[in-house]
Amino acid sequence: MGLLSLGTPLDWPEAQALAEHVREHGITQFLNLWAKIKDRRGDGLLWGDEIEYIVVAFDDGAHDARLSLRQAEILGVLAQSDAETRAALPAGRAADIPTFHPEYGRFMLESTPGAPYGVAPRQLCLVEANMRLRRRIARKHLLPHELPVTLTSFPRLGVTDAPFTEPPLEARGNASRSLFLPDEVINPHARFPTLTANIRKRRGAKVAINMPIFHDTNTPRPFIDPSIPRGRDWFPEDAEAAAGAALPDHIYMDAMGFGMGCCCLQTTFQACSVQEARTVYDQLIPVGPLMLALTAASPAYRGYLADVDCRWNVISAAVDDRTKEERGLEPLKHSRMVMPKSRYDSVDSYIAQDPANRPEYNDNPLPVDEKVQARLEAAGIDRLLAQHLAHLFIRDPLVIFSEMVDLDDEQSMDHFENIQSTNWQTMRFKPPPPGGQIGWRVEFRSMEVQITDFENAAFSVFIVLLTRAILSFHLNFYMPISKVDENMARAHVRDAVHTQKYFFRKDVLRARPRHHARDVSAGGRGVRSGTPRGSRASSPTRGTSAVRGTASPAPSRTTSRAPSPELGPVEDEYAEFTMNELINGKGAEFPGLIGLVYSYLDSLNIDVETRCEMALYLDLVSKRASGELMTTATWIRNFVRSHPAYKFDSVVSAEINYDMIKKLDRIERGEEDAPGFLVSLAHERALDLC
Numbered sequence: 001m002g003l004l005s006l007g008t009p010l011d012w013p014e015a016q017a018l019a020e021h022v023r024e025h026g027i028t029q030f031l032n033l034w035a036k037i038k039d040r041r042g043d044g045l046l047w048g049d050e051i052e053y054i055v056v057a058f059d060d061g062a063h064d065a066r067l068s069l070r071q072a073e074i075l076g077v078l079a080q081s082d083a084e085t086r087a088a089l090p091a092g093r094a095a096d097i098p099t100f101h102p103e104y105g106r107f108m109l110e111s112t113p114g115a116p117y118g119v120a121p122r123q124l125c126l127v128e129a130n131m132r133l134r135r136r137i138a139r140k141h142l143l144p145h146e147l148p149v150t151l152t153s154f155p156r157l158g159v160t161d162a163p164f165t166e167p168p169l170e171a172r173g174n175a176s177r178s179l180f181l182p183d184e185v186i187n188p189h190a191r192f193p194t195l196t197a198n199i200r201k202r203r204g205a206k207v208a209i210n211m212p213i214f215h216d217t218n219t220p221r222p223f224i225d226p227s228i229p230r231g232r233d234w235f236p237e238d239a240e241a242a243a244g245a246a247l248p249d250h251i252y253m254d255a256m257g258f259g260m261g262c263c264c265l266q267t268t269f270q271a272c273s274v275q276e277a278r279t280v281y282d283q284l285i286p287v288g289p290l291m292l293a294l295t296a297a298s299p300a301y302r303g304y305l306a307d308v309d310c311r312w313n314v315i316s317a318a319v320d321d322r323t324k325e326e327r328g329l330e331p332l333k334h335s336r337m338v339m340p341k342s343r344y345d346s347v348d349s350y351i352a353q354d355p356a357n358r359p360e361y362n363d364n365p366l367p368v369d370e371k372v373q374a375r376l377e378a379a380g381i382d383r384l385l386a387q388h389l390a391h392l393f394i395r396d397p398l399v400i401f402s403e404m405v406d407l408d409d410e411q412s413m414d415h416f417e418n419i420q421s422t423n424w425q426t427m428r429f430k431p432p433p434p435g436g437q438i439g440w441r442v443e444f445r446s447m448e449v450q451i452t453d454f455e456n457a458a459f460s461v462f463i464v465l466l467t468r469a470i471l472s473f474h475l476n477f478y479m480p481i482s483k484v485d486e487n488m489a490r491a492h493v494r495d496a497v498h499t500q501k502y503f504f505r506k507d508v509l510r511a512r513p514r515h516h517a518r519d520v521s522a523g524g525r526g527v528r529s530g531t532p533r534g535s536r537a538s539s540p541t542r543g544t545s546a547v548r549g550t551a552s553p554a555p556s557r558t559t560s561r562a563p564s565p566e567l568g569p570v571e572d573e574y575a576e577f578t579m580n581e582l583i584n585g586k587g588a589e590f591p592g593l594i595g596l597v598y599s600y601l602d603s604l605n606i607d608v609e610t611r612c613e614m615a616l617y618l619d620l621v622s623k624r625a626s627g628e629l630m631t632t633a634t635w636i637r638n639f640v641r642s643h644p645a646y647k648f649d650s651v652v653s654a655e656i657n658y659d660m661i662k663k664l665d666r667i668e669r670g671e672e673d674a675p676g677f678l679v680s681l682a683h684e685r686a687l688d689l690c
């Protein structure tokens with residue numbers, strides 16, 4: 001989660017009254033920062049990952065796996081041991097010690113590398129070891145019956161047939177007022193219960209998350225969930241489920257914790273300049289839904305198998321603070337505007353000042369705070385960036401600390417970050433924080449966390465290399481952003497890798513003259529031996545400097561962005577592809593993202609061992625896309641459905657859940673093979689030879 005300020009959080013009516021104050025000063029803070037950093041250049045290509053864990057407490061006697069709520073104690077012990085390690089290490093090395101952070105769920109942990117990595121392939125070989133080290137450190141500081149698992153959703157979070165926390169707790173908290181989740185599952189730092197309560201109060205009702213149930217052979221039709229305590233009458237909100245919030249044939253969830261209690265895998269990239277950051281941001285937008293489908297790992301919620309494989313829509317609905325008017329269900333009377341999306345949703349606009357960024361691509365409705373946009377433009381910010389920020393600033397701040405209302409806008413970014421960090425989108429564009437050490441960054445946020453660090457490293461490294469290929473070859477992935485949203489919806493479908501096609505740009509090489517582009521794209525993975533963009537990428541140094549040298553000039557203001565008819569209709573630029581085609585290539589038609597990554601690797605002089613290690617990672621991504629290996633979600637669904645205790649009624653019982661997590665742990669430790677899911681142990685061991 002974002003920053004954790006200390007202080008007294010304001011209750012919703014007081015916070016709401018200060019919304020305009022926060023927006024206004026947030027923009028002042030951004031403009032003050034912008035004046036200092038808009039021309040910042042030359043930052044190194046650094047990146048880092050974030051991995052989230054669920055801490056499970058096993059009761060082996062009872063054959064049960066519950067959520068441990070000891071986050072605070074665990075982080076305390078980790079901080080203590082961290083301080084000791086730092087004191088014992090030479091000064092230069094202390095920065096490399098991994099760090100652990102709190103998360104929304106009191107059963108969650110987050111870890112990051114102690115310092116960002118470089119992007120050279122030799123450095124990418126260290127990523128998996130770093131992730132494993134973090135997992136070992138976390139394990140070592142837990143109780144003997146606890147375990148950090150990188151499971152995207154805990155299948156029995158919020159069940160009502162048995163306790164799912166340790167210690168057992170009743171769901172009757174005033175923050176979420178949930179029928180299922182006790183407030184004690186929320187990180188007790190004042191920010192989190194306040195965020196939870198203020199989302200509910202702003203919306204005027206509890207959040208309502210409905211994921212379609214997976215209808216198995218014995219699942220009743222219609223499925224009217226018997227586990228919802230429909231008759232409860234402790235809070236006024238208790239009546240919502242029976243009054244229509246809980247849909248038939250769906251798994252109904254009513255609290256922020258169901259979403260923010262999910263774990264993900266994020267990667268953050270530093271760019272050399274704001275222009276490069278805007279390019280990376282834009283080019284990764286169409287990649288987001290593909291990676292969501294490929295990393296899908298969360299097919300079960302509140303004790304049931306769902307007919308979706310991933311978490312995104314769950315979180316989106318879990319923090320949907322929009323009023324009925326904002327959701328377009330009632331005419332506007334009290335609310336400012338209709339907002340088509342939750343504050344946790346996919347990105348709505350491309351932002352790069354790039355001739356390839358045709359105005360037609362920004363075809364999503366883009367409600368903006370007009371005052372904010374006018375101020376930004378008056379201050380010289382170009383329209384694309386002004387719109388991006390004015391779109392984020394349609395939201396209200398949710399948590400305001402009374403001690404943090406009047407701030408020095410020259411020094412603080414708190415009001416800006418308040419809005420920025422509660423817009424949880426597929427990508428995040430991060431300005432340099434005050435202080436000068438860190439540059440412009442872009443965060444890639446769609447991926448689900450994987451069970452093993454081999455997989456987490458593989459997907460992270462893939463995205464890093466793809467980002468390098470994008471910049472080195474000046475790739476063009478632009479297509480209408482509404483098609484990206486369509487892909488986002490398709491990515492949620494059960495087994496989306498096999499059952500769906502995805503829109504993508506047909507010609508991703510923008511080299512001119514066009515006959516050259518065709519030479520390069522010919523041959524699918526054969527693109528490896530080609531040299532995209534002529535000799536531009538023939539060496540890393542030349543490739544990098546060439547790309548930077550040609551970075552689009554940054555006019556301080558894009559005045560008019562008229563449609564570009566001379567380029568032909570945008571509809572001709574994209575087509576539908578299978579995941580296999582997109583990742584592994586489609587003959588002469590499309591090089592495949594893996595093909596582009598190999599082209600990039602070929603443009604570098606890397607040693608055989610490094611290449612061999614990169615190939616192991618790329619093979620995992622490639623095989624998950626081709627179907628040779630199944631996604632985590634498919635593995636979980638198959639495990640549940642083939643468990644002897646499963647009654648084909650969609651129910652994930654305590655026993656099934658326990659056996660599943662135990663087995664995933666053995667797989668993670670390399671004690672057990674997982675054919676069809678991961679390459680064999682023998683293959684894994686080959687990694688150590690590299």
Ligand code: ADP
Pocket residue numbers: 001002046047048049050101112113114115116117268269270437438439441443
């Ligand atoms: P948040 O939770 O706000 O997304 P975190 O601090 O948890 O942010 O994680 C940020 C990630 O960015 C970490 O992986 C970290 O290693 C990485 N990182 C830190 N500094 C830089 C930098 N200068 N460039 C790129 N990545 C960075």
Ligand code: MG
Pocket residue numbers: 001050052103110
């Ligand atoms: Mg996190």
Ligand code: MG
Pocket residue numbers: 001050101110
């Ligand atoms: Mg983080």
Ligand code: MG
Pocket residue numbers: 001002
């Ligand atoms: Mg975060």
Ligand code: MG
Pocket residue numbers: 050266443
């Ligand atoms: Mg993050």
Ligand code: MG
Pocket residue numbers: 454684685687688
């Ligand atoms: Mg390994």
